[in-house]
Amino acid sequence: MNETIQLLHNHRSIRKFSKEQLSKEMVRTIVEAGQRASTSSNVMAYSIIGITDINIKKQLQKISGQPYVEHNGYLFVICADLSRIEGLASAEEKESMKINLESTEQFIVATVDAALVTQNMVIAAESIDLGACFLGSIRNDINQVDELLELPQYVIPLYGLAVGYPDHQPEVKPRLPFEAVFHENTYDNSQKQQYIEAYDEALNHYYQERSTNNKLDNWTNQMLRKYHVPTRMDVASYVQTKHFNKH
Ligand SMILES: Cc1cc2nc3c(=O)[nH]c(=O)nc-3n(C[C@H](O)[C@H](O)[C@H](O)COP(=O)(O)O)c2cc1C
Known part of the structure; x- marks a missing residue:
């Protein structure tokens, strides 16, 4: 393994940060490294909002219910953004571009672009x-x-990203085995169940052995619980009112 692959294997989400804030230079370095990600047709259909206003941060924390939305070294909100493209056009051109801008295809372009920039960050x-x-x-x-963020048409918030100096060191969370997610040539799910069962065991072991918040649980049960409850059903209509994903 080289250093890059080791770094990727060492990932764990950090939810407890020290009070130290990121410098402006660090914020810029992170965002510019993020921007080196591939982007569909060089569209760069994203915007990144740095939240430095404590009142906005507190309100975002309230919405999320998670303390690390407020307590971190820096908070970003990542948006899918097609407004920059719309802004290039004259009023007449805007009308003929609408069909493309509002398509599911461009919704995918913008959300994938935003995800890539964030993962690079x-x-x-x-x-x-x-x-x-x-x-x-x-x-x-x-x-x-x-x-709260005064987002115009063609801009939607996808998620936040809290960054900072770690104040805990959680164990690396296991992933589904390679065999569970990898297919050769065509999709074939017929032999996958054994790998899901192996993962259930591995994840249960991780939950029992980790240093905090121990519990008995596994992936199958988590997913069945999660997908049983309708969640954030207002997102579909919101997205459409912002002119995304209309056809
Ligand atoms: C798009 C996205 C949204 C997420 N939202 C939250 C969140 O709101 N709160 C949280 O604590 N973790 C959130 N996570 C982190 C995941 O829970 C975490 O990545 C996953 O459980 C795997 O754990 P790991 O990152 O430590 O390996 C999110 C991850 C992604 C990719």
Whole structure:
């Protein structure tokens, strides 16, 4: 394994940070490293909002219900953004571009672009001994986040990213085995159950052995519980009112 692969294998989400704040230079370094990610047709359909206003941070914390949204070294909100592209066009051109801008295809482009930039940011942060945690929890009230951040049409918040100096060292969480997620040539799920069962055991072992928050649980049960409960059903209509994913 080289250093890069080792760094990737060493990832764990960090949810407890020291009080030390990131410098402006560090924020820039992380974002610019993020931006080196591949981007669909060079569209760069994302925007990154740095939250330095403590009142906004507190409100985002309230929406998410997670203390590390407020207590971190720096908080980003990552948005899918097609407004930059729309802004290039004249009023007449805007009308004819609408069909593309509002397509499911461009919704995928923007959300994938945003995810790639963010994952690069996480790797950059981890490479300089910082930790990070994605925060989908800000979508608990996506309309309120939209208002809070004054997002225009064609811009939607996807998640937050808390970054900072780790104040705990959680164990690395196991992933599904290679055999469970990898297919050759065509999709074939027929032999996968044994690997899911192996993962259930590995994850249960991880939960029992880790240094905090021990519990008896496994992946199958977690997923069945999770997908049983309708969650954030307001996101679909919100996204459409912002002109994403309409056809
Ligand atoms: C898009 C996305 C949203 C997430 N949202 C949250 C969140 O709101 N709160 C949280 O504590 N962790 C969140 N996570 C972190 C995952 O729970 C975590 O990555 C997963 O359990 C695997 O653990 P690990 O990152 O420590 O390996 C999110 C991760 C992703 C990719």
